[in-house]
Amino acid sequence: MVERWDRIGRTAAYGAAASLVPYLVIKVSWVVGSLLGLLPVGRGFSLGGWLVLNTLTIGMAAAGITLGLALVRPWGMRIPGRLVGFVAWVGSGFLVSILPFLLVSALIHSASGSSGGSGSANGDAAMPGWEAVLLQCSFVGTGIGLAMALPAYLWRRWPHALRRPQRPRASPGPLWPAVTGTATGLAWLYWAAGGPLGIAHRDERPADWHVLVGVSACWALAACTAVPALIRNRSARLPYPLLLAVAWLGSGSMFAWSGWRLPATIYVAVAQPSDVSYPENVAVAVTLHVIAVVTGAGIIRALIRGDRGRRASVPDRGGQAAERV
Incomplete structure (x- = not known):
């Protein structure tokens, strides 16, 4: 197989x-x-x-x-x-x-x-x-x-990376990425549902905009739900590879898309082209994108730290602890 x-x-x-x-x-x-x-x-x-x-x-x-x-x-x-x-x-x-x-x-x-x-x-x-x-x-x-x-x-x-650790980590790791990511995801979900707060141009929200913001919100919330279960190793009901994939993809979505939209938002705000404008208030949008980039990086860093700890505890063929990271 x-x-x-x-x-x-x-x-x-x-x-x-x-x-x-x-x-x-x-x-x-x-x-x-x-x-x-x-x-x-x-x-x-x-x-x-x-x-x-x-x-x-x-x-x-x-x-x-x-x-x-x-x-x-x-x-x-x-x-x-x-x-x-x-x-x-x-x-x-x-x-x-x-x-x-x-x-x-x-x-x-x-x-x-x-x-x-x-x-x-x-x-x-x-x-x-x-x-x-x-x-x-x-x-x-x-x-x-x-x-x-x-x-x-x-x-x-890295076959060990897809296996659930046998025991909780001695240092579970920070949970702040789950908090900031959840806040960002809820803000995006509010916008996708038509919420007016933080929107500067209410008439410039096409259906495509609602869809993309909604998809970003769902991935952010999904990742921030999976992160605590991964770093605490407390969810045995869901397959470990599934939790890992959700955290990986959701954090990547936050980092990649906000990292892409952040300079684009700043460009439109500074250049002010006559035929292009974003619905969001620039200051609010920039703040959320910065938080999303930092959160995505924080999640993947927490996952990497956990993986390093697991590799250090995996015995090699001679019974010694694996030292190579």
């Missing part, structure tokens, strides 16, 4: 890498086309800002392709674990939010009879439909591929 799932994970890793190739090609074409004057600049962006944004996403796509290959190729086992873990954590955080967002948004637009919001979401309302489909397929394919490939990679490299 283990060998079968390992083969599936390896195939999924190649699929995840291949799925991002269309996204990478489209983003490169946007940059080259904008520089040559053949393609329009995205709505609300100057040429420089448009190039910077898409250059960043090109780098993210290249990192995603490299990550997919690293999860299956032999050289991936030689890359420093922290680097692989960080890239996988951030990438997973982006994808677990964007996948349900795309699904729910498609259902909403289908029910209302309007066209999808993919074009505006990417900054260019005139984006052809086939490009929007390719971009969405890239996200979906990469998300599904990494979801199957990453556990197989973790099992090959």
Whole structure:
């Protein structure tokens, strides 16, 4: 059974890498086309800002392709674990939010009879439909591929990380990430439900905005529910890998999406483009994004500290405590 799932994970890793190739090609074409004057600049962006944004996403796509290959190729086992873990954590955080967002948004637009919001979401309302489909397929394919490939990679490299510890940690670790993450998640959930406090432009909240904020809120609350059970090792009713996955994905979602939206919010507040504005009050939005980034980092740090403690207590073949971290 283990060998079968390992083969599936390896195939999924190649699929995840291949799925991002269309996204990478489209983003490169946007940059080259904008520089040559053949393609329009995205709505609300100057040429420089448009190039910077898409250059960043090109780098993210290249990192995603490299990550997919690293999860299956032999050289991936030689890359420093922290680097692989960080890239996988951030990438997973982006994808677990964007996948349900795309699904729910498609259902909403289908029910209302309007066209999808993919074009505006990417900054260019005139984006052809086939490009929007390719971009969405890239996200979906990469998300599904990494979801199957990453556990197989973790099992090959760090099999102990997916096992429940036999005894509670001597030092359970701080619970402040669960508190701050819960507060942030509840604030986002309040906005997603239509709450007016902290909203500067009440008429500029499209359905897509409500969906994305709601998805972010759900992942934040889910992660902060799993964290106390993990660091206290008190929940035997739920599978340990499931709790670990929820904390991993939820913290990655907070860190990745708020880390992405924080500079974008500041840019809109400073540049004040005439055709782009965010519904949220800038000060409130920036505060929540900063808290979310810090909380996501705090959760993953608590998980890593717990994993180090477990590795130090795992006996090796000679009966000695494993010293290597």
